[in-house]
Amino acid sequence: MCIDEPVFGCYLDQACGGASHSTGVGKVPLFVQRCVSLIESSEENMQTDGLYRASGNLSQIQKIRLQIDQNNYTALEREEDVHVLTGALKLFFRELKEPLIPYKQFTKAIKASTTTNKKERLNMFVDIVKSLPTANRDTLKFLLQHLLKFVFFLYFYLFIIIIIIISIICVNIAFVWFLSYLIPKKEYLRFSFLWVP
Helix, strand or coil, X not given: CCCCCCCCCCCHHHHHCCCCHHHXXXXXXXXXXXXXXXXXXXXXXXXXXXXXXXXXXXXXXXHHHHHHHCCCCXXXXXXXXXXXXXXXXXXXXHCCCCCCCCHHHHHHHHHHHHCCCHHHHHHHHHHHHHHCCHHHHHHHHHHHHHHHHHHHHHXXXXXXXXXXXXXXXXXXXXXXXXXXXXXXXXXXXXXXXXCCC
């Protein structure tokens, strides 16, 4: 007979334990709240290449797992490798006895995802989310908000890089036009060494 662990490898509602609506995020496991908070705690973490894609050190992830199941969050809070944090968070969701979207909703979710009518598909997903148990719905909302911050952060920096590239191109074009058309011919010879076609 398998005994449920307090956080990893149990039902989501059990993992929530004492988490209540007073936390401001609803019924979300404390581990998930703290892990996401640590991931979002620095720009460096959010900018890390391969966040949620690259694997963290498995022994460190397992160490965190064991400590969390003993209600000891110090190993989590001391961890500096963001890939270990994301690995532990992914492990938590992977080891749930029932997925974040429960098995009984699986067929509805597949049907919704294959529906071609966008409005109908959206309504189907809304119905699925509304029918989720409180812990699942609150945790799904919390996780999606975190992932949206991550995606927004990536697009924000991508936007900044594009602006910089466009600015560099504009300066180069302006310089070429300046050299080619806006200065007298004898002055052009003084500046022409700067322009390499």
